[in-house]
Amino acid sequence: MNVIAALLEQRTGQQIAANRAWRIETALKTVLRAHGMQSADQLVAQLTGTRSGALADAVVDALLNNETSFFRDAGVLELVVEAVAALVEEQPGRRVRIWSAGCSTGQEPYSLAMLFEEAYVARGLPFPEIVATDVSAATIERARSGRYSQFEIQRGLPIRRMMTWFDQDGTEWVVRPELARRIQFRRQNLAQDPAPPGKFDLILCRNVLFYFPPALRTRAYATLRSATRDGGALLLGAGETVIGQTDAFVPCSRFRGLYRADPPPPVPRAAGLG
Structure with missing residues (x-):
């Protein structure tokens, strides 16, 4: 073995x-x-x-541990929406960028897209750009297809949202095009590859780094920090923390559970999730 x-x-x-x-x-x-x-x-x-x-x-x-479900830790995802709303309030009209790293078969980014559709579109707010990545090519293809079994669709997804955002196709349920187009799925290996291009305001990397050895975890944090704009934030899994792991992120006082990316001194801290 x-x-x-x-x-x-x-x-x-x-x-x-x-x-x-x-x-x-x-x-x-x-x-x-x-x-x-x-x-x-x-x-x-x-x-x-x-x-x-x-x-x-x-x-x-x-x-690979592809354990996931729709609206997993729903309160945490709602916190993400709240944090993004705070960024939009600080800079009206600005389009926020979000990276879902280790997205598995796509339930996390699709859940976020549903929340933002419900909270933002009706209010005329700019929909965030969502990039979702995973190390597995097969998993990313599944996520991009937006096809889920009856078992998968029932895990965490309320019936109202299921009927609003999915169409039934035989024994499977398929994400509707208007939701699918909100997410850019890409293959990316957090252990080896650079981050997707550009800077992100918020990165979700839940229950991925937990499986990395310490040296590789340190490099992964550096990759995540390089992709986070000053004042942006990182969200980890419930059992994970940056404390004692890296100085690249610090606990966010405004949104408990998020970790803020402070700019390096002596550059003044940018507006963000302080």
């Missing part, structure tokens, strides 16, 4: 702790069936000598 764990870390930066090694065997059952293999040893033999190709891609995708 060491070969498989090393492949995951090499490709994504994520580590599987020794006490969670059971995840490898469980996660790979589908891959073994799809490729007609009988055991993980047979899979390792096929992977030995190569860390690329369709089989390696399938293994990495199977091991």
Whole structure:
């Protein structure tokens, strides 16, 4: 299993702790069936000598933790909308930029888009630019397609929003074009790639850095900071914090749970989420 764990870390930066090694065997059952293999040893033999190709891609995708749902931690997403509204109030007419890093199959950015449609469009406020990224090409394609099973659509999505923003297609539900066009989906590896172009006012990176080893986590924070405008903010997962991890972000006094990107001294701090 060491070969498989090393492949995951090499490709994504994520580590599987020794006490969670059971995840490898469980996660790979589908891959073994799809490729007609009988055991993980047979899979390792096929992977030995190569860390690329369709089989390696399938293994990495199977091991990634794509646990997500619509409106996951709904109060946190509402906080994001409130924080963005504060930025718009400070600079009326300005279009805010948001990056959903590690977006998995898209439920997080689609949830944000629904909230902004409901809170902003009717009031004539500029809709934020939303960029959503994930390390997995297959996952990004799923997110871009906006297709969800009955099980996925029922996880966290109220019926009213389901009927407003999705159309049923057989056993699946598909995001309506007017919502889908609000999000730019891109493949991006936070462990290796530069951030998407431009500066963002707010970055959501929930439950991604948790799986990174310390040195890589430090580099990832640097990437996130390079993509955050001075005075912008970072949102992490509920069990994550920047405290003791990086000096690039500090707790935001105005919006609890967000971490503010202060400009480096001696440049005066820009208006933002203070």
